[in-house]
Amino acid sequence: MRPYTYAQPRTVREAVRDAKPGTAFLAGGTTLVDLMKLEVMSPGRVVDINRLPLDGITLDHEGLHIGALERMSDVAAAPAVRRHYPMVAQALELSASAQLRNMASIGGNLLQRTRCSYFRDVTTPCNKREPGTGCSALEGINRGHAVLGTSDACIATHPSDLAVPLVALSTTVHLASARGTRTVPLETFYTLPGDTPDVENVLRPNELVTGITVPRSPWAAHSLYLKIRDRQSYEFALTSAAVALQLRGRTIVNARIAAGGVGTRPWRLTAVERALTGRPATSATFEAAVAGAADGARPREHNRFKPALLRRTLVRALTELQENR
């Protein structure tokens, strides 16, 4: 860890003032401190935002508002989240460990860095960590890596569980900077790696995530998050699925589907949603609808199983959601 200056502002305005490169915001610290110890990230200035008034979990006619500093464990336990957005609570509870969930913030969760082991090992080339040095994962041990949204420069998987149901539910992210505030859809908040895998989102320098809004919908309450991994707990997803269905009788009238563990960002599957809509909620429908879920996937040597696993994960998630009705 390199020496850095430290500030502890009390207002958002104060926090985002003095926009300059090399500043990092510190919330729960579960990603930032870890990566600073490894010197994957070496900010010259750390702005501790924990005193900012960015808390609150409220439900109103628009939807669910969550302050960026709310802790994962608190959001997962909130009755409004559990009742109206079950897959959000499930994604949170399947993340990390209890200790980490007690510390990690919602804003930090959405901005957590990839678990690509080459990104974390400063002795190996990595375009995300050090642009232009090359991607070690392309020909390396890439079993956990992404198959969708990849480029020749980067195949790092987006690590967040929470972002998967949030993307499925058309969540918006609220941002603040010295230039003012703005709101962007979470799905387009994340950028694809392309030639610049070091850029992961549309945040401007010293722009801060202040909160999110998950819209109200007739389908969010009938939803499920399924996470598939080798170990039963405390591991990142090989694949995951966030599925939400609105049914009229046996017929699916609306579907929202997203996948994790397979993409360089949380992966909304609108084609699967369309293929489900208007059909009866049967296993035949599910099987047919997911057939193209991994279209365009570019597997590498060790993750060739991921397209098939993604399809199977989606079918299982849809099946479980139906069985749990």
Next chain:
Amino acid sequence: MSRSPVGRETERVDGRLKATGAAEYSGDYRAPDLAHAHLVTSTIARGTLTGIDTAAALASPGVLRVYAAPDPRLGLYPITGPLAGFVENYVPLRDAEVHFHGQAIAMVVAETPEQARDAAARVTATYDTRPPRTSLADEPHVPAGPTISGSPSSLNILAPGVASIDAALAASDVVVEAEFHQQMQHHAAMEPHAVLAVWKGDQVTLYAGAQVPSAYALGTAQRIGVPPQNVRLITKYVGGAFGARVILWSDTPLAAAAAREIGRPVRLVLTREQMFTLTGHRPQLTQTVRLGASRDGVLNAISHRSVSERPTTVTFPMTPAHATTDALYRTSNLHVDAQLATLDIPGSRAMRGPNEAPGSFALETAMDELAVATGVDPVELRLRNYATKSPSTGLPWSSKHLEECYRLGARRFGWSARSAKPRSRVEGQWLYGTGMATAIYPAHRRAASVRIRLLDDDTAVVSTGISDFGTGAATMVGISGADALEIPLTRVTPEIGDTLLPQGAPAAGSSATHATVPLIVNAARDAIKELKRLAVTDDRSPWHGANADDLRYERGVLHGQGRSMTFGSLLAAVDSPDITALAESAGEPDPRYVHHSFGAHFCEVRVNRFTGETRVTRFTTVADVGRVINSRAARSQLVGGVIFGIGHALLEENPLELDTGRLASSTLADYLVPVNADVPDIDVHLLGRPDPILTGPLGDGSEEAGTRSLGARGLGEIGTVGSAAAIGNAVYNATGIRVRDVPITLDKLIEHL
């Protein structure tokens, strides 16, 4: 009068200290004026350092020294002679050669651990790089050499008139041939390797986790070039080891040398990532098992070949058929062979059930395949091939109750309800299956010594320089002392983990219990004899002038001539603070017998029919490990062993990058060990039948204290042996898919589901 604590459920003597954080582990010790070291490791696998730039590190805040290879200031030396196999064959930081990716090439010492780590990250190196040898398949194979117990690693026993093992197999009605692969596995102990070195004059005290403390201290003395008596090692509490702390790695000599050179105490703690390359691993392994049998499953021929790695620096030579295939089943034709290939990879070391865990995975999976091929029930198949004498030596066992393990285990588990047909039990999304396998582990006596002191407050101190890395060894010492002296456990103080104590048994090879307990018995016998001698020779004793043979010791009290005195009051009466007896043994085996522990595992798994992940749902293990000293610790060891088996079967591997020689999964997020959610309730039953030979005659219970052997055998590793095969066999029963490359991950199953 208290009953003997042997065999009862005894809490660890140090359990409360450990659970409350009061127990001091190596990294917890403090010293005045302490300095902190951090290592820098190589980023190539083979080559020569052409330069190390230390300028930025030296300019970092708080930095005291930066040692960079080749650095003469440390004063480290090569080790030859008997300890040569106990250390790596290069001297850390002494020359510019790089032997593996992740080797120590520099060390920073600073005022704080954070300053040392920060400065270490600023050290850069340049290399003249050569292509590393990394592939088992591509490099020449050479014989592995003798097994760990000294027997040949290659055997070819043929029935009269049989020309070769291939001919014996060709003549068999049913032949199973199967090839197995596994990547490197790691000990992944909870406590990181940490060492504190404190010099006082020419004497150094080391605080470090070590499984063989005396050899560890001796090796350090040779490495740092001081006489053996100048090194003391304290290794009182150790947070797991599993073989990673058997030999001396580079960390302790480096810390000791830096402390000497700087003139301040130095603490060096390896990072978790560094532990993966600097403290050993279980070697990667390819195995081929061929079984030839009659149509009713009676074995005629067994062949077990293996190829493993020989790292250039230090090697655990894998002989996975040893103590498994060469010991388990009756057969007229037996062939085992172990080969190694030289690779430029980190040094390897024994890991819990070093040969036996992978060897039994191959053999016991092949046996399951034979059960399928012949239609014979897997338990019945093993009973049909039950050996009553060692198939490789022809010698009988000192004690063997494996048959009872099979029968009792099958009953506890409910094996008879099983359908041999794969995929016959489906519940919702889950395919359920069951499997079983045999466990076997050798029991070798090892050299050890024990001192017992009887004190004038009626307590006893039992001392032996053994290491307790979570095994319960300290409690075993206390229980055995209480039993031998017939006094309550609360009046016995076990003293372990210090090289100033009499040299203890190695905490390796599951041998500590059966090496130590008989010596505690002997020391107790001699202490009682000395007590009687004192009673009749000291003129302040009421028995002065009597015949020692007329005195009787019972439950801490001497009786004779109508009088009784506790040993403490006698010692007080004669004004002697204590009585001491020392027992030693070289641990010679009885050549008329072979010695093993045995067990049978029964397992149920479920496999998701959509996504293919396997979860263990039930597990029963019945083990024949001689008499049990502490039921609670013994069960805990067996449970821990089975959890190792779950990791082996389903989770653990560290793939090697063939082009770079870099281990790809060297963090605990990438190298997966089981967590609680992966572990079901594990039903362990121990037969508790004393071994009548291994530790001496058992007696009939009427003897005087300190003369009866307990017939206990060690049990630290047997739970790891066979448990992975039981899981794999259950996966086959659940799915009809045979996976011979562990870990059995979902990607190997889904395309067939």
